[in-house]
Amino acid sequence: MKAVEVHNISMKYQSLNGEITALKDIGFSVQDGEFVSIVGPSGCGKSTLLSIISGLLSPSSGTVWLSGEKVTGTSGKIGYMLQKDHLFNWRTIWQNVMLGLEIRKAVTQEAKERARILLKTYGLYEFKNRYPDQLSGGMRQRAALIRTLVTDPQILLLDEAFSALDYQTRLAVNDDIYSIIKKENRTAILVTHDISESISMADRIIVLSKRPGMVKNIHEIKLSCSNRTPLNCREAPEFRHYFQEIWKELDVHV
Amino acid sequence: MFEDEEENIPAISQALNISLERQEYLRRERFGKISVRMTQILLLVLALVLWEIMADAKIIDPFITSQPSRIVKTIVQLYKEGVLFYHIGITCLETIVGFTLGTLLGTFLAVILWWSKFISKVAEPYLVILNSLPKIALGPVFLVWIGAGPASIIVMTLAISLIVTILEVLNGFWGIDQEKIKLVQTFGGNKFQVLTKVVLPASFPTIINALKINVGLSWVGVIVGEFLVSKAGLGYLIIYGGQVFKLDLVMTSVIILGVAAAIMYQGVVYLERLLVKNNDLKY
Numbered sequence: 001m002k003a004v005e006v007h008n009i010s011m012k013y014q015s016l017n018g019e020i021t022a023l024k025d026i027g028f029s030v031q032d033g034e035f036v037s038i039v040g041p042s043g044c045g046k047s048t049l050l051s052i053i054s055g056l057l058s059p060s061s062g063t064v065w066l067s068g069e070k071v072t073g074t075s076g077k078i079g080y081m082l083q084k085d086h087l088f089n090w091r092t093i094w095q096n097v098m099l100g101l102e103i104r105k106a107v108t109q110e111a112k113e114r115a116r117i118l119l120k121t122y123g124l125y126e127f128k129n130r131y132p133d134q135l136s137g138g139m140r141q142r143a144a145l146i147r148t149l150v151t152d153p154q155i156l157l158l159d160e161a162f163s164a165l166d167y168q169t170r171l172a173v174n175d176d177i178y179s180i181i182k183k184e185n186r187t188a189i190l191v192t193h194d195i196s197e198s199i200s201m202a203d204r205i206i207v208l209s210k211r212p213g214m215v216k217n218i219h220e221i222k223l224s225c226s227n228r229t230p231l232n233c234r235e236a237p238e239f240r241h242y243f244q245e246i247w248k249e250l251d252v253h254v
Numbered sequence: 255m256f257e258d259e260e261e262n263i264p265a266i267s268q269a270l271n272i273s274l275e276r277q278e279y280l281r282r283e284r285f286g287k288i289s290v291r292m293t294q295i296l297l298l299v300l301a302l303v304l305w306e307i308m309a310d311a312k313i314i315d316p317f318i319t320s321q322p323s324r325i326v327k328t329i330v331q332l333y334k335e336g337v338l339f340y341h342i343g344i345t346c347l348e349t350i351v352g353f354t355l356g357t358l359l360g361t362f363l364a365v366i367l368w369w370s371k372f373i374s375k376v377a378e379p380y381l382v383i384l385n386s387l388p389k390i391a392l393g394p395v396f397l398v399w400i401g402a403g404p405a406s407i408i409v410m411t412l413a414i415s416l417i418v419t420i421l422e423v424l425n426g427f428w429g430i431d432q433e434k435i436k437l438v439q440t441f442g443g444n445k446f447q448v449l450t451k452v453v454l455p456a457s458f459p460t461i462i463n464a465l466k467i468n469v470g471l472s473w474v475g476v477i478v479g480e481f482l483v484s485k486a487g488l489g490y491l492i493i494y495g496g497q498v499f500k501l502d503l504v505m506t507s508v509i510i511l512g513v514a515a516a517i518m519y520q521g522v523v524y525l526e527r528l529l530v531k532n533n534d535l536k537y
C-alpha cells in the first residue's frame with residue numbers, strides 16, 4: 001500500500017519581481033512503513049515539497065495522494081516536524097505536547113493517556129510541568145516529536161528536524177527518533193542537508209537537482225549491519241560508497 | 255528592597271561558607287547600594303530644607319514659589335475639607351480607565367489590522383498622519399463634541415495613547431516567527447487558532463509593555479483633559495490654583511500628582527513581573 005504518492009508536482013512562486021519555478025515534474029511514492037529521505041542543494045524546493053505533501057500549500061500543477069486520498073488541505077494523517085522545536089515558552093512541556101490535540105479539538109482521555117505513555121517512554125515525564133527553557137536541546141526535540149506523535153499521524157514529514165542540534169546530540173536524537181518511528185511503524189519523509197544522516201536513517205534516498213527541483217536519482221539503501229540503528233549503520237562497509245555517489249550527484253562545487 | 259538583602263547576604267554567606275573574597279565583594283556591593291540610596295535621600299531632604307529656609311528668609315517669595323510647610327498645610331486643609339481624596343480619586347480613576355481602555359482597544363484594533371492585510375494597507379497612511387498629529391490639539395474638539403465631563407477626558411487620553419498602542423502591538427504581531435505560525439497550521443489550525451494559540455500569547459510581553467507606556471501617556475491625557483474641562487481632579491486644582499493665584503495649591507497638586515504617578519507605574523511594573531514570569535521575550 002502506498003502511503004504517499006506524488007504525481008507530477010510543479011510549483012511556481014509568483015511575486016511582483018517575477019516568478020520562481022521551485023519544483024518541476026516531481027514524482028515518487030512512499031510505501032507504508034518506509035523511511036524515505038530527500039536530499040538536494042539549498043533552495044531546490046525541499047521545504048516546498050513537504051509543504052505541498054502536507055496540504056499547507058497547493059501546487060501549481062500535479063497531485064498528491066495519501067493512502068489513495070487526494071490531498072486538498074491539511075490532514076490528520078500527517079505529522080510535520082520543523083527545523084526548530086518551536087516549543088512555546090509560555091506553555092509547560094505538557095501543555096506544549098497537547099497543542100496539536102487542542103487545535104484539532106481531540107483532547108480525550110485516551111489522547112492524554114497516550115501523551116503520558118510517550119512522555120514516560122522517552123524520559124520526559126518528570127519534566128512535564130517544566131518550561132521549555134529548562135530543558136536541553138535533545139530533550140526539547142524529543143518533546144517536539146511527542147507533540148507530533150500524540151496526534152497519531154501515519155506519515156511523518158521531517159524538515160531538517162535535527163539540524164538545530166549539536167553533532168553529539170544529533171546522533172543520539174537520530175537514534176531515538178528512528179527507533180520511535182520504526183517501533184510505531186510510521187512512514188517518514190526526512191529532508192536533510194546531511195548526507196550521512198540520510199544514508200544512516202533512510203530505506204531510500206531521493207536526490208533532487210538544483211532549482212527548479214527535479215528528481216535526479218533514487219537510491220535503495222541496503223546496509224549490512226547487524227543491529228539496524230542509524231549510529232551502527234554509519235560503520236557499514238557500503239556507507240562510503242553511497243556517500244560518494246550522492247555527494248557527486250549533489251554536484252557541490254566548492 | 256535592599257533592606258532584605260542587607261539582612262540575608264551575611265546570613266547566607268555564613269551558612270554557605272562563602273570565601274572571604276566573595277564576602278568582601280558582597281560587602282562592597284551592599285555598601286555601594288546603600289551610599290547611592292543615602293545620597294538620594296540626602297539630596298531630597300537638602301532641597302526641601304533649602305526651599306523652606308529660603309522662603310522663610312524671604313530670599314525667594316513664598317507667595318510665588320510656595321514652601322514645604324505651606325504644602326503640608328494645604329494638604330491638611332484639603333483633607334479637612336474632605337476633598338483631598340475626591341480629587342486624587344477622580345484623576346487616578348480617569349487615568350486607570352484611560353490606560354486600560356487604551357491598551358485593550360489598541361490591542362483589539364491591532365488584531366483587526368493583523369487579520370486583514372487589506373484593511374491594514376488602507377489604514378496605513380491614516381495611522382501615520384494620526385500618529386504624527388499632536389493629539390492635544392484635538393482637546394477643544396472633544397470638549398464641544400462630547401461635552402465637559404469625564405467622557406471628554408477619557409477620550410483625550412485615548413486619543414493620545416491609542417495610535418501608539420496599535421502600532422506597537424501590531425509590530426509585535428508581525429515580528430512573530432512565521433515558523434511558529436506554520437506549526438499551528440500543520441496541525442490544521444485556522445486563522446483564529448493562529449491568533450489565540452500563538453500570536454496573542456507570544457505578544458503578551460509587547461502588550462504589557464504598551465500598557466506601561468500608556469500609563470505615562472494617560473497621565474498627560476487626563477491632566478490636559480482636566481485643564482480643559484475644569485470641574486474636578488488634580489488637573490483642575492492646578493488650573494484653578496493658577497487662576498486665583500494660589501501657588502500653594504498648584505505646588506501641592508503637582509507633588510501629589512508626582513507621587514500618584516510613581517505609585518501607579520510601580521504597580522504596573524509589579525503586575526508585569528507577576529504576569530510575565532514564564533513568558534520571557536526570547537522566543
Ligand SMILES: Nc1ncnc2c1ncn2[C@@H]1O[C@H](COP(=O)(O)OP(=O)(O)OP(=O)(O)O)[C@@H](O)[C@H]1O
Binds near residue numbers: 013014041044211
Ligand atoms: N513564499 C515564497 N515566495 C516566493 N518564493 C519562495 C517562497 N518560498 C520559497 N521560495 C523560493 O523557492 C525556492 C525553494 O524554496 P524551499 O524553501 O522549498 O527550498 P529548500 O530546498 O527547502 O531550501 P533549504 O535547503 O535552504 O531549506 C527558493 O529559491 C525560495 O527562494
Ligand SMILES: [Mg+2]
Binds near residue numbers: 046047048
Ligand atoms: Mg528548507
